[in-house]
Amino acid sequence: MIDTRTHKVPTVLSIAGFDGSGGAGIQADTKTISALGCYAMNVLTALPIQNTQGVRNIYDIPTDAVREQLDAIFDDIPPDAIKIGMVHSVALVRCINDYLKHYKGPVTFDPVMVSTSGHQLIQEDTIQACIEDLFPKATIITPNLDEVSVLVGHTVQTLEAMQEAGTTLISMGCNAVLVKGGHLTSDTLTTFLVQQSGMTKSYESSRIETQNTHGSGCTLSSAIASFIAQGKTLEEAVSNSLDYVHQAIQSGQKLRIGHGNGPLNH
Numbered sequence: 001m002i003d004t005r006t007h008k009v010p011t012v013l014s015i016a017g018f019d020g021s022g023g024a025g026i027q028a029d030t031k032t033i034s035a036l037g038c039y040a041m042n043v044l045t046a047l048p049i050q051n052t053q054g055v056r057n058i059y060d061i062p063t064d065a066v067r068e069q070l071d072a073i074f075d076d077i078p079p080d081a082i083k084i085g086m087v088h089s090v091a092l093v094r095c096i097n098d099y100l101k102h103y104k105g106p107v108t109f110d111p112v113m114v115s116t117s118g119h120q121l122i123q124e125d126t127i128q129a130c131i132e133d134l135f136p137k138a139t140i141i142t143p144n145l146d147e148v149s150v151l152v153g154h155t156v157q158t159l160e161a162m163q164e165a166g167t168t169l170i171s172m173g174c175n176a177v178l179v180k181g182g183h184l185t186s187d188t189l190t191t192f193l194v195q196q197s198g199m200t201k202s203y204e205s206s207r208i209e210t211q212n213t214h215g216s217g218c219t220l221s222s223a224i225a226s227f228i229a230q231g232k233t234l235e236e237a238v239s240n241s242l243d244y245v246h247q248a249i250q251s252g253q254k255l256r257i258g259h260g261n262g263p264l265n266h
């Protein structure tokens with residue numbers, strides 16, 4: 001338990017969707033941010049009805065309600081860093097972008113499109129709105145290979161194509177892109193950090209055989225936001241976060257929670 005009366009703790013806001021089964025979305029974000037020693041806050045963007053087996057339905061949260069949630073947080077506890085996850089409608093993108101116009105802190109944006117279970121988590125026209133509004137605002141975006149493929153308009157599967165796609169996304173207005181290799185089919189998973197300066201860094205990890213990966217993207221992006229809130233550089237934050245996700249997948253490898261893609265162990 002953090003005693004906020006006696007010392008300042010880095011505050012991290014997750015603006016994201018809900019997962020009542022506890023594996024992804026704001027639930028994964030809150031566990032991650034707390035496990036990394038930061039103070040977690042949430043603004044709910046959508047109410048997916050889901051469990052480890054899939055997404056059954058998605059209910060909207062009215063944009064007014066999202067704005068009011070943001071107001072309540074910003075009036076009281078300005079966040080040191082923000083993570084943005086599921087933003088599934090153009091109206092929500094515009095609302096969040098409008099609100100964050102004056103926010104000068106670091107923003108990690110995970111452009112969530114499809115769940116591990118194959119459910120569409122974004123409306124088609126929202127992708128363009130994300131590119132226009134949230135990509136330039138974000139300190140870093142963290143797409144997986146499926147998301148990268150949608151964003152650059154062709155299938156990205158090789159390491160060379162991943163780096164090229166990272167550069168393409170930078171030319172589309174991103175400040176930094178983490179092209180995640182978790183969906184590669186090789187035993188070694190390579191992830192690339194591509195930055196506006198032209199600097200590219202690669203990170204390798206070994207594949208862990210498990211179905212329990214639900215929420216890994218949410219966990220990674222909120223870990224990056226947490227490490228940045230603690231004052232780490234972007235490169236340190238990315239490296240530490242990839243290690244954190246790897247450990248959480250490893251430690252949850254044999255967990256038996258639900259009948260589908262189970263959660264990580266934080």
Ligand code: PLP
Nearest residue numbers: 017018024025115116214215216
């Ligand atoms: N539900 C919500 C609210 C999410 O934000 C996400 C992904 O970011 C998912 C489900 C899907 O998570 P995964 O692809 O790890 O199963």
